Amino acid sequence: MLNPLATADGTVEAPAGPSPAPSMSERSEAPPVPGPDQESRAWLAGLRAEGARKEETSRRLHDLLLRAARFEINRRKGSHPHLRGGDLDDLAHQAANDALLAILGKLDTYRGDSRFTTWAYKFALLEAAVKVRRRAWQGREVPIEPEHWSVIASRGGSPAGEAEGNELLASISAAIESELSAHQREVLVAVALSDVPIDVLAERLNTTRGALYKTIHDARKKLRSHLAVEGLRFEKDELESTGLRS
Amino acid sequence: MNDEARLLKRLLGPAGPEISCEECFEQLDRYVELELSGADADAAIPGMSAHLEGCPACHEDHRSLRDLVEAESSSS
Numbered sequence: 001m002l003n004p005l006a007t008a009d010g011t012v013e014a015p016a017g018p019s020p021a022p023s024m025s026e027r028s029e030a031p032p033v034p035g036p037d038q039e040s041r042a043w044l045a046g047l048r049a050e051g052a053r054k055e056e057t058s059r060r061l062h063d064l065l066l067r068a069a070r071f072e073i074n075r076r077k078g079s080h081p082h083l084r085g086g087d088l089d090d091l092a093h094q095a096a097n098d099a100l101l102a103i104l105g106k107l108d109t110y111r112g113d114s115r116f117t118t119w120a121y122k123f124a125l126l127e128a129a130v131k132v133r134r135r136a137w138q139g140r141e142v143p144i145e146p147e148h149w150s151v152i153a154s155r156g157g158s159p160a161g162e163a164e165g166n167e168l169l170a171s172i173s174a175a176i177e178s179e180l181s182a183h184q185r186e187v188l189v190a191v192a193l194s195d196v197p198i199d200v201l202a203e204r205l206n207t208t209r210g211a212l213y214k215t216i217h218d219a220r221k222k223l224r225s226h227l228a229v230e231g232l233r234f235e236k237d238e239l240e241s242t243g244l245r246s
Numbered sequence: 247m248n249d250e251a252r253l254l255k256r257l258l259g260p261a262g263p264e265i266s267c268e269e270c271f272e273q274l275d276r277y278v279e280l281e282l283s284g285a286d287a288d289a290a291i292p293g294m295s296a297h298l299e300g301c302p303a304c305h306e307d308h309r310s311l312r313d314l315v316e317a318e319s320s321s322s
Binding site (some may be wrong): 075166191198216 | 256257261300307315
């Protein structure tokens with residue numbers, strides 16, 4: 001939905017004064033779409049200004065992004081004990097720098113659907129998370145060889161209550177071999193079985209997170225279709241009834 | 247959830263329709279603010295919760311943004 005504050009070229013400008021209240025007919029035809037709040041409009045105005053004002057606003061935004069990047073890195077450092085303090089702070093600064101550039105490049109896409117700071121935080125968090133994941137996998141081999149998917153069938157235990165789950169796993173293992181392309185197999189196995197972060201795999205395969213997730217989505221769709229043809233049950237509620245969910 | 251159920255979930259993903267990673271990033275800030283305000287975020291952005299269930303990276307990004315915004319709100 002179009003932002004009522006958006007101009008013809010999609011940019012958002014601070015209103016000159018309070019907006020008139022919508023008439024009853026306007027209220028019934030479309031839900032109200034709040035534009036940027038006062039603080040968000042101030043951020044936009046500062047970043048679109050020239051000279052010292054723009055520099056000052058950019059500096060404050062960088063401070064904000066650095067705080068967000070450190071928040072993300074701090075919550076991840078426990079999972080990556082080999083990453084040292086200096087490395088992590090370098091990553092936080094790199095993430096804040098890259099996020100600031102991304103934000104300035106995409107400023108006109110901000111529609112005011114959330115506060116400006118929430119919108120900006122997501123760039124810093126994404127940059128920080130991707131950088132930590134990639135640093136953690138630096139120099140490590142990504143397991144995509146075909147033998148990795150054949151372990152699926154052997155992962156299931158054999159308690160009586162889980163027999164149906166074991167049948168499902170065996171059927172999925174066979175379908176991975178017969179139904180999926182080599183690329184779909186590699187990507188699904190790496191991400192779903194070997195816990196390779198999708199951003200790490202995207203970097204190794206010179207592609208994007210979105211493109212790889214599309215591959216995973218298509219592979220899952222094929223597996224689900226195969227199971228449905230075989231008459232196997234696999235929805236959450238049905239898994240629960242077989243004792244597979246707890 | 248036991249190991250087999252977790253494995254099946256990771257291999258088969260969510261059952262319902264889901265949005266892409268790009269759409270997820272586009273809508274993430276709005277989704278989080280709707281969640282934190284108590285609004286029905288899933289109704290406002292159909293396919294988001296299914297995507298967060300199926301994509302581990304976007305799931306983590308969502309959790310981080312929600313926790314950060316929540317922490318900022320409680321400290322101000």
